[in-house]
Amino acid sequence: MFKVRRPGTRRMINLEVLDNTRVSPGFTRLTFGGPELKHLENSGHDQMVRLFFAREGQPELRMPTVSNDVWLAQLLLLPKTRRPWVRSFTVRRFRPEECELEIEVAMHGDTGPASAWAARAKPGDQAGIFDEGIAYLPPEHAAWQLLVGDESALPAILSILEHAPASLVAEVFLEVPESADIRENVIRPEGVRIHWIARDGARPVPGMLALEAVRNATLPSGPFYTWAAGEAKLPTGVRRHLVTDRGVPKSDIAFIGYWRHGRSSPG
Structure with a gap:
């Protein structure tokens, strides 16, 4: 199995959508911001995060309250009326000095909750992330x-x-x-x-x-x-x-x- 390097510390981070830009027919770029990004370690490369976003019709985003691997069990105990969607994405760009983060979403119409949400996401919408680390760890002997x-x-x-x-x-x-x-x-x-x-x-x-x-x-x-x-x-x-x-x-x-x-x- 592949190795993953986790950050030294991590926590649930609340964000809001700042911008939504269609990059090409198959991709949209979501820009997120918020003061809690100061707690995100800038790992670079293939930094993966769990992205939390509200289901359609939910008045607000309810994030897990634990910042460890128990978050999924806590999430699944919530009824769907309060449970957010969560999907894995890699960070496209992170600008710590501006407290901004970009994620690009591959669009599949309304066939999946992430692409459907990304299509309608607008500035001010709530979101959240949880850092899962990086798997791109090339050895020194690789030519x-x-x-x-x-x-x-x-x-x-x-x-x-x-x-x-x-x-x-x-x-x-x-x-x-x-x-x-x-x-x-x-x-x-x-x-x-x-x-x-x-x-x-x-x-x-x-x-x-x-x-x-x-x-x-x-x-x-x-x-x-x-x-x-x-x-x-x-x-x-x-x-x-x-x-x-x-x-x-x-x-x-x-x-x-x-x-x-x-x-x-x-x-």
């Missing part, structure tokens, strides 16, 4: 890196590249819903090559085109570190391929299932 993700992992990969040292050499495979979701002028070191893959109306399980691209890729030589995330079949498929077909040590692969196609998360 280069392989980063693979679907649209749910795009914010994390872009954040990793923005925080990367200038010496980073990496092959990046990013699958997005449409060609219009491809980002131009990504901030990254010169040694990073991005392979964009757009489904453009094709209907495989998200991530399967990226997985196929990795299987067919001619990769650089030398020891490397892999970070793969997205719909569960993508990171597990990448790991299986690298270990079985390319002889990569399991310890050099971080694989994170952000979501499961056709299944909702608890809460």
Whole structure:
């Protein structure tokens, strides 16, 4: 299993929406703010948080009161009339000096509570986060890196590249819903090559085109570190391929299932 580095201290943090900007057909960027962000450790890279938001019709957001892993049990004891939605996201950007945080949401119409809420979120709406740490922990012996993700992992990969040292050499495979979701002028070191893959109306399980691209890729030589995330079949498929077909040590692969196609998360 992949390792996670948790922050030294963490707590439930109450926020409010400051801005909602549609980045592309498949993504919207939510900017949050609030004085409690002073309690959030700036981990960078693939910093994951639980995002809490009210269900439609709820007059206010009711956050868990415990700042440890018991929060989920406490949440599930609440009746749905008072229970908020909670979903996992990675931080796109964090500006501690301005007490602002950005999260990009992959939009799926009204098929999921997060994308439905993100579509209607407006300045002043309540939200909350709980820090879950980072899983991007490349070892020193890695000569280069392989980063693979679907649209749910795009914010994390872009954040990793923005925080990367200038010496980073990496092959990046990013699958997005449409060609219009491809980002131009990504901030990254010169040694990073991005392979964009757009489904453009094709209907495989998200991530399967990226997985196929990795299987067919001619990769650089030398020891490397892999970070793969997205719909569960993508990171597990990448790991299986690298270990079985390319002889990569399991310890050099971080694989994170952000979501499961056709299944909702608890809460």
